Amino acid sequence: MATRIGVLALQGAVSEHVHALENSGSQVSLVKNIGDLEGLDGLVLPGGESTMMRRMMDRYGLFEAVKQFAAEKPVFGTCAGLILMAKQIEGRKGPHLSLLDIDVKRNAFGRQVESFEADLAIKGISDHYTGVFIRAPYIKSAAANVDVLATYEGHIVACRQERFLCCAFHPELTSDPAMHRYFVQMVNESR
Amino acid sequence: MVQKGTDRVKRGMAEMQKGGVIMDVVNAEQAKIAEEAGATAVMALERVPSDIRKAGGVARMADPTIVEEVQNAVSIPVMAKARIGHIVEARVLEAMKVDYIDESEVLTPADDVFHIDKKAFTVPFVCGCRDLGEAARRIGEGAAMLRTKGEPGTGNIVEAVRHMRLVNSQVRKVVSMEKDEVMVFAKELGAPYEILLQIKESGRLPVVNFAAGGVATPADAALMMELGADGVFVGSGIFKSENPAKFARSIVEATTYYQDYERIVELSKGLGTPMKGIDMSNLEPAERMQDRGI
Numbered sequence: 001m002a003t004r005i006g007v008l009a010l011q012g013a014v015s016e017h018v019h020a021l022e023n024s025g026s027q028v029s030l031v032k033n034i035g036d037l038e039g040l041d042g043l044v045l046p047g048g049e050s051t052m053m054r055r056m057m058d059r060y061g062l063f064e065a066v067k068q069f070a071a072e073k074p075v076f077g078t079c080a081g082l083i084l085m086a087k088q089i090e091g092r093k094g095p096h097l098s099l100l101d102i103d104v105k106r107n108a109f110g111r112q113v114e115s116f117e118a119d120l121a122i123k124g125i126s127d128h129y130t131g132v133f134i135r136a137p138y139i140k141s142a143a144a145n146v147d148v149l150a151t152y153e154g155h156i157v158a159c160r161q162e163r164f165l166c167c168a169f170h171p172e173l174t175s176d177p178a179m180h181r182y183f184v185q186m187v188n189e190s191r
Numbered sequence: 192m193v194q195k196g197t198d199r200v201k202r203g204m205a206e207m208q209k210g211g212v213i214m215d216v217v218n219a220e221q222a223k224i225a226e227e228a229g230a231t232a233v234m235a236l237e238r239v240p241s242d243i244r245k246a247g248g249v250a251r252m253a254d255p256t257i258v259e260e261v262q263n264a265v266s267i268p269v270m271a272k273a274r275i276g277h278i279v280e281a282r283v284l285e286a287m288k289v290d291y292i293d294e295s296e297v298l299t300p301a302d303d304v305f306h307i308d309k310k311a312f313t314v315p316f317v318c319g320c321r322d323l324g325e326a327a328r329r330i331g332e333g334a335a336m337l338r339t340k341g342e343p344g345t346g347n348i349v350e351a352v353r354h355m356r357l358v359n360s361q362v363r364k365v366v367s368m369e370k371d372e373v374m375v376f377a378k379e380l381g382a383p384y385e386i387l388l389q390i391k392e393s394g395r396l397p398v399v400n401f402a403a404g405g406v407a408t409p410a411d412a413a414l415m416m417e418l419g420a421d422g423v424f425v426g427s428g429i430f431k432s433e434n435p436a437k438f439a440r441s442i443v444e445a446t447t448y449y450q451d452y453e454r455i456v457e458l459s460k461g462l463g464t465p466m467k468g469i470d471m472s473n474l475e476p477a478e479r480m481q482d483r484g485i
Contacts, residue, residue, distance in 0.1 A: 010210070013207055048211070111290055132199055134207060
């Protein structure tokens with residue numbers, strides 16, 4: 001059976017992730033309610049607004065359900081998704097899902113006028129990758145067991161810790177399938 | 192190589208707003224209520240559209256103090272409005288690092304012929320449109336996001352519905368056309384040919400299109416999503432209602448779960464009186480904001 005990956009669809013760049021995952025050979029479905037997680041092999045937390053996604057996850061119990069899902073299955077977070085996965089967030093009392101041993105700074109590069117595209121090398125994934133950074137966070141520090149995959153100007157912008165993958169940029173806004181293929185492969189290996 | 196202000200970065204910022212609600216606010220307190228309710232961005236204004244309507248006179252860019260106050264109050268993106276064609280108001284807002292500028296017919300136009308050359312800016316712009324001609328002209332000028340014009344400050348959804356339906360039906364029309372028919376359609380719409388060709392080839396608008404102008408209830412927001420809006424702007428509706436926090440939260444949820452009707456039943460209960468609203472036939476031609484800057 002083909003790999004089935006869900007995309008958290010409360011808000012944000014959902015359709016772009018769906019498209020990229022389908023092109024990487026996965027079956028894809030949207031996750032808006034707890035029941036939508038059933039039968040999924042992996043989950044993507046898309047770019048968007050992390051504050052909004054957290055509020056919505058809290059209202060109908062999706063937050064606990066996603067945490068339980070992540071206790072066993074691979075999760076890939078981009079931008080806002082990365083913030084949801086971090087164990088520490090600068091200027092915020094507690095973390096959200098608290099999956100990754102990283103300390104992140106929100107809107108770390110500044111407001112929208114500072115948003116940018118830059119060439120990145122992503123370890124084991126791509127030597128030339130266009131990173132699209134939109135009001136992006138970066139990872140201030142990562143624990144020793146976190147595998148740093150990419151840095152930009154000395155800041156960590158992509159990493160992996162066991163079944164968890166995250167990046168500060170938006171692979172869903174480029175036509176380069178490398179990051180999504182990598183995640184689909186992670187999910188396949190975990191099954 | 193690093194590039195700022197590219198089309199991808201400008202349009203991408205709007206993609207991140209999809210499925211979300213952008214709320215008009217006039218101070219820090221309202222901005223915090225909006226963020227807490229789950230707004231994906233706020234629009235910092237001096238007055239909401241229904242008050243602009245009541246006040247009459249010339250409506251301009253907000254006092255920078257208000258915009259700064261809102262920027263300092265929330266971590267979600269902050270948008271602000273410049274008058275149509277007012278290059279300097281837009282530059283001032285860019286200098287203040289607002290995240291998006293709405294070149295808006297809600298304010299009194301500064302130029303009754305030309306819009307701003309939005310490609311010359313690093314900050315992205317959102318513009319209103321009533322049909323595909325307007326949509327394509329604004330995209331041609333560099334708008335990175337669109338919204339229906341609707342009829343702002345009326346609490347009446349009918350114009351937003353008309354605009355969303357018309358744009359989408361014209362997109363479907365251009366997509367199904369033979370390539371050699373596109374030029375004449377461009378002429379009829381007053382639309383840049385290259386933009387229509389792009390739409391034909393990709394099968395969709397190159398930027399997101401939100402609903403705006405007249406959204407007054409959770410069901411209105413869900414209706415606009417049903418009709419194909421990528422998200423919703425709510426102006427006067429929220430902070431003119433009896434319980435803004437509850438109202439804001441209900442609009443946010445109705446936008447995400449727009450096809451979950453049992454949920455919308457619950458969301459619509461006990462919201463108090465929504466804004467009274469204005470019937471279109473009671474508006475004088477001069478009072479119609481949507482006819483500005485076409």
